[in-house]
Amino acid sequence: MVKERYECIVCGRKFPKGQGIVISIGEKLYTFHSKGCALKFLRRVIEEIELSHVIKAFEKVSDEFKKEQEEKQSLRSKSI
Numbered sequence: 001m002v003k004e005r006y007e008c009i010v011c012g013r014k015f016p017k018g019q020g021i022v023i024s025i026g027e028k029l030y031t032f033h034s035k036g037c038a039l040k041f042l043r044r045v046i047e048e049i050e051l052s053h054v055i056k057a058f059e060k061v062s063d064e065f066k067k068e069q070e071e072k073q074s075l076r077s078k079s080i
């Protein structure tokens with residue numbers, strides 16, 4: 001059995017399926033061998049997007065994470 005292998009689109013390194021980071025956007029798969037390469041790619045993607053859209057998306061997602069943290073904390077304090 002041949003293991004499926006992906007190629008990092010940032011640095012070209014090959015890695016086995018199940019490792020690294022794979023993001024599917026639209027019809028395509030974007031494959032990164034490490035978090036570092038994924039971050040490098042995403043940083044450049046952000047530069048390509050209109051700033052007002054980026055600002056909105058960042059605010060929305062950071063609010064979501066803030067809410068998740070608050071929910072976790074309230075769950076924790078209830079269980080004590």
Ligand SMILES: [Zn+2]
Nearest residue numbers: 008011033037
């Ligand atoms: Zn890489």
